[in-house]
Amino acid sequence: xxxxxxWGASVGKALEVQLKGNEAVLHSRTTNVYGVLDxxxxxxxxxxxxxASKAANGGEIPEFYVYNLRRRNRESVDSFRTFLVHExxxxxxxxxxxxxxxxxxxxxxxxxxxxxxxxYGWQATSGEHVSxxxxxxxxxxxxxxxxxxxxxxxFERANPHVRQFVLSRLLEVDRQGTYQFS
Numbered sequence: 001x002x003x004x005x006x007w008g009a010s011v012g013k014a015l016e017v018q019l020k021g022n023e024a025v026l027h028s029r030t031t032n033v034y035g036v037l038d039x040x041x042x043x044x045x046x047x048x049x050x051x052a053s054k055a056a057n058g059g060e061i062p063e064f065y066v067y068n069l070r071r072r073n074r075e076s077v078d079s080f081r082t083f084l085v086h087e088x089x090x091x092x093x094x095x096x097x098x099x100x101x102x103x104x105x106x107x108x109x110x111x112x113x114x115x116x117x118x119x120y121g122w123q124a125t126s127g128e129h130v131s132x133x134x135x136x137x138x139x140x141x142x143x144x145x146x147x148x149x150x151x152x153x154x155f156e157r158a159n160p161h162v163r164q165f166v167l168s169r170l171l172e173v174d175r176q177g178t179y180q181f182s
Contacts, residue, residue, distance in 0.1 A: 019056035024063040025049050029083070032070055036087045036122075037115040046080075047125030061128055081129045084122070092119075093137050095147040102154050109159035112142060116169050123178060132179035135170065139181060142166050 001011040027046040036042055046064075053062045064080035078086075091097045092115055101108030116138060123130045140146040143166065155163035174181050 015052060016056045019049075019053050022053040022057060022062055024065060025053060025080075026065050026067060027080075028067040028069055030069045035091060036084050037092060037118040038111075039114070040118055040121055043118060043121040043125050047122055051125045064126065064129060079129075080126065081131075084129065085134070088134060088137070091115075093141050095149060098141070098147065098149055102149065102158070105158045109155060109162040113162045113165045116142070116166055120169055120173070123173070127178065130178075135173050135179040136181070139170055143170065 001009050001014060025046055027042070034041075050062060050064055054060065066078050066080055066083040068076045068078050068083065098112075101111050104111070119130065119134065119138065142151055145151040152163070155166075170181065173179050
């Protein structure tokens with residue numbers, strides 16, 4: 001802790017005391033430049049606060065909301081799950097977005113891997129908001145190629161390691177019992 005009286009002093013359970021009784025996690029989104037799954041900042045901060053709140057409150061799950069401020073005069077307060085599913089439908093599982101990522105070659109393949117890794121970060125910090133259906137849809141789109149986008153050929157050409165990574169992450173989700181794939 002830092003104050004007028006303290007300079008770098010250890011204050012053991014300060015965060016736990018601060019979060020005791022916390023009933024909700026609130027996070028603002030003001031940009032369309034970065035999404036929920038584009039980078040790890042959102043799940044590290046808001047997801048980490050969600051996990052810390054659960055720990056400080058004996059496992060009691062706080063409400064989790066996103067102040068969606070991305071459109072002027074159309075602001076809303078959304079549940080985190082609603083916000084996440086909306087983004088996954090409009091980007092992560094959307095064939096138009098996937099095709100544009102494929103047009104980016106190696107970088108597009110790498111972005112698929114990042115998004116799946118960040119979904120796993122959400123699973124770790126806020127698993128109660130990540131449904132098994134999200135993992136199944138991810139499998140259906142990127143492994144089973146439900147949109148017929150020749151995902152295997154794309155990964156082989158652009159970055160075969162990403163396909164290996166996607167499969168390993170999905171196997172880990174199954175191994176952990178988060179979601180059991182058939």
